[in-house]
Amino acid sequence: MAKLTPEIVEYTVKLREKLQEAGYAYYVLDNPVIEDAVYDLLLRELQDLETKYPQLIVPDSPTQRVGEKPATKFVSVKHNIPLYSLENAFNIEELKIWQERCKSKNSKVKIQKYDPSESKKLEVESKNSTFKSENYELSEGQKLKVKIQNNDSKNELDSDEIDLATLDYVCELKIDGSALALTYENGLLVRGATRGDGIIGENITQNVKTINTIPLRLKIDNPPPIVEVRGEAFLSISVFENINAEREKNGETLFANPRNAAAGTLRQLDSKIVAQRRLDFFAYTLHFLTENNSEISQFSTQWECLNLLQNLGFKVNHKRQLCSSLDEVTTYVQYWDKERKNLPYLTDGIVVKINSLPLQKKLGFTQKFPRWAIALKYPAEEIPTIVQSVTFQVGRTGALTPVAELKPVQLAGTTVQRASLHNCDRLSELDLHIGDTVIVRKAGEIIPEVVRVLPELRPTTATKFQMPIHCPECSEPVVKPRDEAVTRCINISCPAILRGSLVHWASRGALDINGLGEKLVQQLVNSGLVKSVADLYNLTVKDLTTLERMGEKSASKLVEAIATSRSQPWQRVLYGLGIRHVGSVNAELLSQKFRSVAELSKAKASDIEAVYGIGSETAQSVEQWFEVPANQSLVGRLETAGVRMEVGDYTSNVVKVQGGLLTGKIFVLTGTLPSLKRDEAKSLIENAGGKVTSSVSSKTDFIVVGEDAGSKLEKAEKLGVKQLNEEELLEMLEE
Structure with a gap:
């Protein structure tokens, strides 16, 4: 041990x-x-x-x-059947372990069969799906009528004809909401309760009755005395967004996510508020009971149960699937891991259940979980890990970004070992110590970042982190302006600043130099071939072939790509210069007012700020950038190299329509269009006087819909926004 x-x-x-x-x-x-x-x-x-x-x-x-005590604001009620939680699996391997556990539990089953010739009942045991006795043998895969002895009762459960040599599974989306237990007596809804601790819940019947997808009376003749239905109450994404918009308008605290909003809504004391919030419900479990709560066996599989729930008047998730093998389960899981973002509601995993109800009965429960079901969770969007050290990255503006070096963890399908800490103000706010347990997430599902520290788990050996006073790249002193959160290196010769500037200059939104990536930039700087962006235009094939893994053909292509970049439009060049606060949008706005680098370099901050959409911070940054002698020299060298630094004839065919059909109209784009890229469609609309926004609202005039449209389309339909496909958009533009 x-x-x-x-x-x-x-x-x-x-x-x-x-x-x-x-x-x-x-x-x-x-x-x-x-x-x-x-x-x-x-x-x-x-x-x-x-x-x-x-x-x-x-x-x-x-x-x-199983859980904590329920709140006392509602009357506590005992569930007729315990409402168990589910065991979690976090990958397919853990799912396989669960499957083997189920099979091992099924290795011994009482089998009873009458032998007419001997007029007596033969009783045999199964072992690895082959049944034997002294005078009777059943080979693997053969089927027979069986009675399965219930471990918790002396009653024998009649089953349909089943094959114990195989297992099949029902897969259902795990809805991110709040579990409910519904009780029907003689077909009428008499009680709705929260899960609570699984044994005791809270009676919220009046609130449950406001959910339109929960029937008040079952669609069944001669119903059993008691019917128990389990399912998940939830809010669709569009309804959730509307609720938060209303709360923001009223100055109320916003809900963090639809799950929290659903749970909070269900526990409102005023059922009128619950009705206004339009909760939804998916049913997933059904039990028929006698008056003394003994279960009546009316169906033999989970799949049959789900279909019956639908016939009784419940909303059952139609994304469910019956799988005959674990391979099919894996395919289902992988499909929804990608497609779940297109659903109108949130789901945080897949629930896998053994389909056979007699087998479910045999497998039974642990103290907390059913043995016959498991929840396979999607890769976590947030995850805890430990900070082992902190390093720094120096960007093209000289900004020092602290990076947490982490104990490796799996996050959203990838191994994460490093995460951004942003700046020294953020470090102070986090109170980060080396050795801390932290929560990490992927910002925008791409860049790992530290969200918060769990100080209660801090070891006694943890040491508080301090920001450096010298640049880790060039060893020059760093500064932190009073009005900024960022610490910067101000040495313009710093290799890190040069590398960042080159990568930015070659990026797709700037000069778009194909083939000039980070690794090659690193070689160019380390070799001394490039000490400025302008040096790129002096490179020869001979220079480039001296670099590692750079053949003559690749070198020729790169020289050609650099030469082609000379003709990129002025707004791209302006963006490529890397002036702080001048992104691609601001660069386009400035290029429309200041038609050349000469005009912009002479402009005062007040003139620049007069451009619609440009703020004072950006205006000051542009003016200060052109005052630096090194930057003036760079502009001169780029002009000498033939880089376009003024508006040319390339805009002659682009006319902004001031009074056309699209002027003042607001568009939203969703899905993939047949031929237009999203930025192309956006430019066409804007050039015709329209405006493109990222979210649907009551002010939206048109939504342009492509393949795999997401939740924006559902929201647009509810708001009655006019829909266009690509062909209709182009016809409108032609007008």
Whole structure:
């Protein structure tokens, strides 16, 4: 057994306290303090520690209970059937382990069959799906009528003809909402309850009755005395956005996500508010009970159960799928991992259930989970890990960006070892120490960043981090202006600043020099061939072939690409200069007013600020940039090299329509258009006087719809926004 140290004990205590605090906030206060994915991973870490060191297990550990006590604002009710949570899997390998566990539990099944010739009943045991006795043998794959002995009861459950040699599965999207237990007596809805701790929930019947997708009476003749239905209440993304917009308008705190909004709505004391918020509901489990709560077996599979729920009047998710193998399950999971972003509601994983209900009955439950079902969670959007050190990146503007070097973790499908800390102000706000446990996420689903620190898990050996006073690239002193959060290197000869400037100059939005990537830029700077952006236009094939892995053919293509970049339009050149606060949009605005670099270099900040859309900070930055002698020299060298520094004839065919059909009209683009790229469609609309925005609102006039349109289309339909396809848009532009 591994040695238990005081440090491990201390860390386990802190971890347990953190999870208990999070559980109380989630179940009792309805105010989650950490995301589900983070909670799941911290709980998994605690489970691993308690498995490795059983002496750490205590009765009140979060691993030893189903949930926290319910809130007391509503009347507490006991569920007729416990509302268990689901065991989580985080990858296909863990799903396979669960499958093997199910098969091993199914290795012994009582089989009873009458033998007419002997007029007696033969009773045999199954082992690895082959059934044997002294005078009877059934080969693998053969089917027969079976009775399965229920472990919890002496009653035998009649089943349809099943094949115990195989398993099939029902896959359903795991809706990110709030679980409900619905009770129907003689076909009428008499109770709706929250999950609570799985045994005791809260009676919120009046609120449940406001949900239109929950029938008040079942569509069934002669219903059983009691019907129990389980499912998920949720808010669609568009409804959630409307709720938050209204709350923002009224100065109220915004909901963090649709799940929190759904949970908060269900626990409103005023059911009129619940009705206004348009909750939705998907049903996923059905039980027929007698008056004494004994279950009546009316169906033999989960798939049949879902279809019956639909016939009874419930909304059942139509994205479900019956899978005959784990390979099919894997395909289903992989498909929805990509496609879930196109759904009108949030889903955080896939629920996999064994289809056979008799087999579900045999497998039974652990103290917390059904053995016959598991939730395969999508890769976490946020995840905890440990900061091992902090390094720095120096950008093209000299800004020093601290980067956390992390204990490697899987995040959104990739291994993350580094995450941005942004600037020294952010570091101070985080109070980061080396050795801290931090929460990491992918900003915009691309760039990993540290969201927050968990100081309660901080080890005693952790050391507070300090910003450097010298540039890590050139060793020159760094400065931090009083009005800025960023610390900067101001040495214009700094190799990092030069590398960043070259990469930016060659980027697609600027001069678009194909083949000039970061690795090649690194070689050009290290070799001394390029000490300024202007030096690119002096490079020869002979120069380039001296570099590693650069043949004559590749060198010729790069020289040609650099030469072609000379004819890029003025606004791209202006953007490529890398002036602070001058992005591609500001560069286009400035190029329309100042038709050449000569005009712009002579302009005062007040003249620049007079351009519609340009702020004072940008105006000051542009004026100051042109006052620097080194920048003046760069502009002169670029002009000498033949780079276009003024508006040319390339704009002669582009006329901004001031009074045309699209003037004042607001457009939104969604999906992939057949032939136009999104930026091309945007330019066509804007050149015709229209405006393109990123989100649909009541002010939107048209939504241009392509393939794989997302939630914007659903919102537009609800608001009655006119839809156009690409052909209709082009016809409108021709007018």
